[in-house]
Amino acid sequence: MSVLSSIFLGLVQGVAEFLPISSSGHLSLFQNFFGLVSAEGSLFFDVLLHLGTLIAVFVYYWKDIVALVKEFFHLIACVFSREKRRQMKRLPPNGRLILMIIVATLPLFVILPIKDKVEGLYGNTIFVGCALAVTGCILFFSDRMARGKKGPKSATMLDALLVGVGQAVAVVPGLSRSGTTISAGMMRGFHRRFAVRFSFLLSIPAVLGANILSIGEAVREGIDVSLLPAYIVGTLVAAVSGYFAIRLVNLLADKGKFGNFAYYCWGIGAAAVVASLIFR
Template sequence: MSLIQAFILGIVQGATEFLPVSSSGHLVIFQTIFGLTQGNLLFDVTLHLGTLLAVLIYFRNEVMELISGCMKLIIRILSRKRRKLDRDEKLALLVIAGSIPTGIFGLILNKYADTLFSNITLVGFMLLITAAALYFSERYNTGERTLNNMTVADALVIGIFQGVAVMPGISRSGFTLSGSLFRGLKREWAFRFSFVLSVPAILGALLLEAKDAIGTNMNVAPFAVGMITSFISGLLFLYLLNAIVKRGKLSYFSIYCLIVGLFAIIYGFIF
């Protein structure tokens, strides 16, 4: 792999990991049309590490609150103290609750990953579902709810949305955002909670991929370029997505997913 290829792939990873257009879906379409096999697993892990670092940096305040909340919950359990949850503890509890259905759905659907990732027609239909979720969640969201009045039920529903997004063609960021908006969360908080909730999911997937990639031969330079590029582009696209969500423009991506989804379906039937 050349440095230019690594650079381009890093930008693609940083963009599609966060914009609600389904990076996995686009990968399937690209590989099907051009007859490519999946890339080096260790390189994929490196790219995902770059975007994970982007999330940790961008949401550093929420991540610190999450870590603090987890520690406080452990202390609470060990000391058996009963008191009202503070902000950090509530955030940690909601993320833990949301991560449970995400993990269950992820483990179940991951068993069929090879079949799912080879079916461009299925990807097309999943992109249509993503388009519908983005359109209707934004159109009918009038909520002003934040962390203060979120419930465990909210977190569980949003976690289900995130878990289903393991399907290629369903955007993790888009579907989790849609779930948050469907539950009546304020746009800014929906954006923040959906990505804080993604940290355990991305980290877990990263560890699973890293385990399978152990022992893979690597050329350090392309890996470094890919990770740095995905990190920088990921940060930039997080800022862009935040602005888009706050302005209520997710419907733009709905139209895009609709067009690409129809193209994938037509292509799948013809070829």
């Protein structure tokens, strides 16, 4: 793997992870049509690319994350302190948000038993192309819904659970995790900015969990030390491009132009299906 390839793949991961166009779908297409991620040690590189996008979330939402961590430890203290429990009449917004993230993460555990079958879909470019088309439909209709007003104070745990179901379904290559979760939030009446914020904060446990499950396998697969410079460059590119992609998604969702990505997903999905049939 060259440094140029790592830059390209880092850019694809950073942009497609947060823009609602499916990073898994794009990486699958690039792998199958161009062989760009078939190098030895690619699983380790994949883990690093996801680490880069995780860094982007931490940098962009660092104030939220710090506040949530503080609130988390405060809630733990309340569990062991009767006096603090009496003082806290109801969960504060950050406390509710923490609980919502936990509830929304639970559906991912249902996917674990079929993880290998889902990963097997990465080689089916016709399926990936169709899934990208479905992503386009989700985005197209979500932007045409009435603007919701729900935030951490008014959103329910059922809302969070249904967004989490969307995240679990979006492990399928070609379905956008961000697009599905943000759209699910909008459908449940979330304010557009809160839908984006919740989606990206929800990605933290999902990406961390996926990396923890993959790191052991990546080490067993082998790490080519000579490729470390390319790996590092790709990770940094994923982090930087991911940060600006988050900014762009927030801007477009707030302006009601989130659905514009639907046309891109339809185009790429159709091209993938046609190319699969021609070059099969």
